[in-house]
Amino acid sequence: MALQNTTFLQACRGETPAHTPLWLMRQAGRYLPEYREIRSKVSFLELCRTPELCAEVTLQPIDRFGFDAAILFSDILTVFDAMGVTVEFSPAPKVAEPIRTVADVERLKFSPAGDELGYVFDAVKACKAALANRVPLIGFCGAPMTTASYMIEGSGSKDFVHTKSMAFCEPAVFGGLLENITTLLVDYLRGQVEAGANALQIFESWGAAFSVEDYRTHVLPHVQRLVSEVKAFGVPVILFLRGNAGLLALAKETNADVIGVGWDMALADALDVVGRDKVVQGNLDPIALFAPEEEITRRATSIIEAGRTAKGHIFNLGHGISRLTDPAKVKHLVDVVHSA
Amino acid sequence: MALQNTTFLQACRGETPAHTPLWLMRQAGRYLPEYREIRSKVSFLELCRTPELCAEVTLQPIDRFGFDAAILFSDILTVFDAMGVTVEFSPAPKVAEPIRTVADVERLKFSPAGDELGYVFDAVKACKAALANRVPLIGFCGAPMTTASYMIEGSGSKDFVHTKSMAFCEPAVFGGLLENITTLLVDYLRGQVEAGANALQIFESWGAAFSVEDYRTHVLPHVQRLVSEVKAFGVPVILFLRGNAGLLALAKETNADVIGVGWDMALADALDVVGRDKVVQGNLDPIALFAPEEEITRRATSIIEAGRTAKGHIFNLGHGISRLTDPAKVKHLVDVVHSA
Numbered sequence: 001m002a003l004q005n006t007t008f009l010q011a012c013r014g015e016t017p018a019h020t021p022l023w024l025m026r027q028a029g030r031y032l033p034e035y036r037e038i039r040s041k042v043s044f045l046e047l048c049r050t051p052e053l054c055a056e057v058t059l060q061p062i063d064r065f066g067f068d069a070a071i072l073f074s075d076i077l078t079v080f081d082a083m084g085v086t087v088e089f090s091p092a093p094k095v096a097e098p099i100r101t102v103a104d105v106e107r108l109k110f111s112p113a114g115d116e117l118g119y120v121f122d123a124v125k126a127c128k129a130a131l132a133n134r135v136p137l138i139g140f141c142g143a144p145m146t147t148a149s150y151m152i153e154g155s156g157s158k159d160f161v162h163t164k165s166m167a168f169c170e171p172a173v174f175g176g177l178l179e180n181i182t183t184l185l186v187d188y189l190r191g192q193v194e195a196g197a198n199a200l201q202i203f204e205s206w207g208a209a210f211s212v213e214d215y216r217t218h219v220l221p222h223v224q225r226l227v228s229e230v231k232a233f234g235v236p237v238i239l240f241l242r243g244n245a246g247l248l249a250l251a252k253e254t255n256a257d258v259i260g261v262g263w264d265m266a267l268a269d270a271l272d273v274v275g276r277d278k279v280v281q282g283n284l285d286p287i288a289l290f291a292p293e294e295e296i297t298r299r300a301t302s303i304i305e306a307g308r309t310a311k312g313h314i315f316n317l318g319h320g321i322s323r324l325t326d327p328a329k330v331k332h333l334v335d336v337v338h339s340a
Numbered sequence: 341m342a343l344q345n346t347t348f349l350q351a352c353r354g355e356t357p358a359h360t361p362l363w364l365m366r367q368a369g370r371y372l373p374e375y376r377e378i379r380s381k382v383s384f385l386e387l388c389r390t391p392e393l394c395a396e397v398t399l400q401p402i403d404r405f406g407f408d409a410a411i412l413f414s415d416i417l418t419v420f421d422a423m424g425v426t427v428e429f430s431p432a433p434k435v436a437e438p439i440r441t442v443a444d445v446e447r448l449k450f451s452p453a454g455d456e457l458g459y460v461f462d463a464v465k466a467c468k469a470a471l472a473n474r475v476p477l478i479g480f481c482g483a484p485m486t487t488a489s490y491m492i493e494g495s496g497s498k499d500f501v502h503t504k505s506m507a508f509c510e511p512a513v514f515g516g517l518l519e520n521i522t523t524l525l526v527d528y529l530r531g532q533v534e535a536g537a538n539a540l541q542i543f544e545s546w547g548a549a550f551s552v553e554d555y556r557t558h559v560l561p562h563v564q565r566l567v568s569e570v571k572a573f574g575v576p577v578i579l580f581l582r583g584n585a586g587l588l589a590l591a592k593e594t595n596a597d598v599i600g601v602g603w604d605m606a607l608a609d610a611l612d613v614v615g616r617d618k619v620v621q622g623n624l625d626p627i628a629l630f631a632p633e634e635e636i637t638r639r640a641t642s643i644i645e646a647g648r649t650a651k652g653h654i655f656n657l658g659h660g661i662s663r664l665t666d667p668a669k670v671k672h673l674v675d676v677v678h679s680a
Contacts, residue, residue: 161627161662168631211604211625244584246605264551265586285551287501291508322501 003198005135008069011312012199012236012258014279020304020313021068022337023138024330025240026320027061028073032327034060044089048074049119055126062135064327065334069136069199069314072127072192074120076142076203077150079188082116083181084109085151098154100162102170105177113188120188124195139197141185143204143241144178144222160209167210167218178222186229193233200230201238201260212246220250227254238281242319248273263288263318267306279312286317289329296329300336343538345475348409351652352539352576352598354619360644360653361408362677363478364670365580366660367401368413372667374400384429388414389459395466402475404667405674409476409539409654412467412532414460416482416543417490419528422456423521424449425491438494440502442510445517453528460528464535479537481525483544483581484518484562500549507550507558518562526569533573540570541578541600552586560590567594578621582659588613603628603658607646619652626657629669636669640676 003009007017029035035057039047047053058073077087080095085108088094099105114121127137141147149163157163167174189200202223210219223239230237240260241251251259252274261270261282274280288299300315307313315337321330343349347357369375375397379387387393398413417427420435425448428434439445454461467477481487489503497503507514529540542563550559563579570577580600581591591599592614601610601622614620628639640655647653655677661670 159627159659159662161630161664164625164627165630168628168635208604211606212609213606214625244604245586246584246609264548264584266551266553269552269586285504285554287499287504288508290501290505295508319499322499324501 003133003136005068008136008314009198009236011314012238012279014312019338020307020315020340022315022334023067023069023071024061024317024321025071027065027067027071028057029321030323031321031325031330032060032064034064044075044091048078048123051119051122051126054123055130058127058137059130062131065330066338067135067334069138070127070131071138071201072120072124072140072197074123074140076140076147076205078117078120079113079141079147079184080151082109082111082113082184082188083151084111087150092156093150095151095154098162099151099177100166102173105173108177108180110180110184113184113191117188117191121191121195124192124197128196136198137196138199138201138238139189139192140201140203141188143202143207143219143239144181144185144226145209145219146204146206147181147185148174148177149206149209157209160206163209164214167214171218174218178219182222182226185226189230190233193235197235199236199238200233201240202226202230202256204239204241204243207241207247208243212250215247215250220253224254227256231255231257240281245269245273252278258312258314260316261318267303268309271306271310276310278310279314280307280310281314281316283316283318284333286319286322286325289321289325289333293329293332296333297336300333301340304337304340343473343476345408348476348654349538349576351654352578352619354652359678360647360655360680362655362674363407363409363411364401364657364661365411367405367407367411368397369661370663371661371665371670372400372404374404384415384431388418388463391459391462391466394463395470398467398477399470402471405670406678407475407674409478410467410471411478411541412460412464412480412537414463414480416480416487416545418457418460419453419481419487419524420491422449422451422453422524422528423491424451427490432496433490435491435494438502439491439517440506442513445513448517448520450520450524453524453531457528457531461531461535464532464537468536476538477536478539478541478578479529479532480541480543481528483542483547483579484521484525484566485549485559486544486546487521487525488514488517489546489549497549500546503549504554507554511558514558518559522562522566525566529570530573533575537575539576539578540573541580542566542570542596544579544581544583547581547587548583552590555587555590560593564594567596571595571597580621585609585613592618598652598654600656601658607643608649611646611650616650618650619654620647620650621654621656623656623658624673626659626662626665629661629665629673633669633672636673637676640673641680644677644680
């Protein structure tokens with residue numbers, strides 16, 4: 001059976017859909033009362049590990065707002081299960097035994113994704129069944145460095161001192177770690193596509209941990225390999241490299257189908273960096289959803305107009321939606337984008 | 341009596357000093373055992389409020405490393421004392437009663453700096469006396485928005501949702517708050533110069549909270565006024581607008597004597613943005629001090645070479661030094677810069 005709403009996939013391919021497609025990073029989440037209702041009964045990790053509940057929360061924003069794509073409800077750190085790294089969410093992620101020395105890195109295991117992450121693939125299947133081809137489903141993972149930084153820092157970090165120290169003092173160890181993580185991520189994303197994901201997004205949430213030069217040296221080659229190998233699975237690949245104009249220029253050096261743009265710069269300026277021959281995704285400031293409706297309209301319209309000068313544009317926020325957001329403002333945004 | 345080491349002030353003026361002058365943001369701080377020794381006896385706020393101890397810790401890195409400038413030991417939030425806002429450090433700053441509504445903003449008082457901040461001016465005098473003209477003393481303040489964001493958020497923030505909501509929903513209230521803060525900061529910096537400060541640095545630590553467009557609309561005019569009015573006091577003014585290339589371009593639109601550059605981009609690329617007719621300060625990644633000495637040498641040398649293409653260059657980090665830094669690495673950096 002064919003997808004009923006193909007606007008998102010058309011935009012990914014640089015075709016011209018009937019309207020600008022729209023989804024929001026973290027669209028299934030704490031700003032929705034129906035999500036908080038479920039979370040009042042199960043922990044975050046239990047939710048991630050229960051395919052039926054993943055499907056339920058994945059569909060909540062589709063049912064409520066009519067977004068043009070669903071994104072699998074999961075977490076970029078579930079992949080730690082295949083590496084023998086234990087992470088807790090309280091609510092921020094915390095790794096009790098961070099990976100900091102050569103010995104720490106050597107004792108990591110890298111199991112085939114299917115052995116430990118079958119529950120994610122089952123969640124993809126459950127989402128696909130529940131969606132019944134209404135809209136496409138996006139699978140995802142964290143980029144290799146973002147993934148590694150959580151296990152190296154152990155918790156949130158402002159300066160990524162342990163991650164960068166490893167890169168600067170033991171570049172071969174750091175590079176080897178990222179290489180092994182990348183190989184696992186390829187396997188993990190293959191499993192998601194085989195389970196039915198129609199597109200994939202790679203989240204480099206912490207790209208700005210490194211300077212532009214250091215990102216190019218220590219991180220970019222792994223992202224390039226990940227994107228290239230994953231593209232072979234035949235679905236569009238979106239790279240969201242959060243950071244600044246310098247990092248955005250590096251995103252262009254991968255062959256991702258779609259480049260995600262953060263909220264820190266105007267989309268028109270971002271297009272000057274990546275080129276108008278690219279498909280881009282973004283980039284409303286999530287905090288703009290706290291502004292009055294007419295200001296949301298103004299900003300969304302400006303982004304849509306800039307997006308029309310690109311090869312393709314998928315409307316999104318420039319970062320995950322805030323848990324404090326009023327769902328009524330989201331409804332307004334959807335109306336603006338779909339009627340533009 | 342004249343200053344013995346004028347390299348820093350020469351560089352600020354675009355003259356050619358005998359060597360590239362060097363100081364480090366947060367150079368008086370927790371990475372130094374002699375600082376931790378003093379802090380084991382007094383709280384952070386007690387230290388800020390005791391001029392003799394401020395002078396002692398201000399001089400510690402001068403005595404140990406021979407930096408070319410001292411910076412007053414204080415905090416950007418001491419200025420809250422003149423606004424009736426109570427802040428605690430535990431160790432991160434925390435404001436028990438954040439300023440979020442129009443009524444909150446209206447009940448702020450704005451006392452003359454001399455009434456409530458005399459202890460800072462006394463600290464400047466104590467530092468000057470202790471320095472005995474060995475090197476110049478830098479006074480400082482937070483930029484208006486960075487200052488406001490601490491009182492609006494109440495504690496550290498990732499998304500500055502309250503600050504930006506005020507700017508987006510009540511722009512006149514937000515603008516009025518920044519205007520009043522700016523007027524107080526001018527008064528505060530005047531007091532520091534009258535007490536003997538030889539230069540001033542304005543820290544826009546959280547500039548990247550706003551997109552480039554929103555910074556231009558809601559924040560930049562206040563920074564421009566602050567810099568312009570403070571320049572009348574006759575000492576060099578350094579503006580450190582931490583963020584990215586887009587914000588750096590805005591720093592150029594103030595008439596600051598020196599533009600501080602963050603570590604996220606190469607100094608050569610930053611000079612392409614601000615122009616080589618500017619004096620710049622920066623921009624070694626603080627985490628590069630965790631690298632082996634030869635890597636520190638390589639990076640510092642590259643920055644010095646780029647700096648030689650500018651009108652003037654003051655060597656510094658691109659952000660405050662990490663408390664985990666080995667002082668021996670700082671000693672190595674000083675040797676590299678002074679012998680370059």
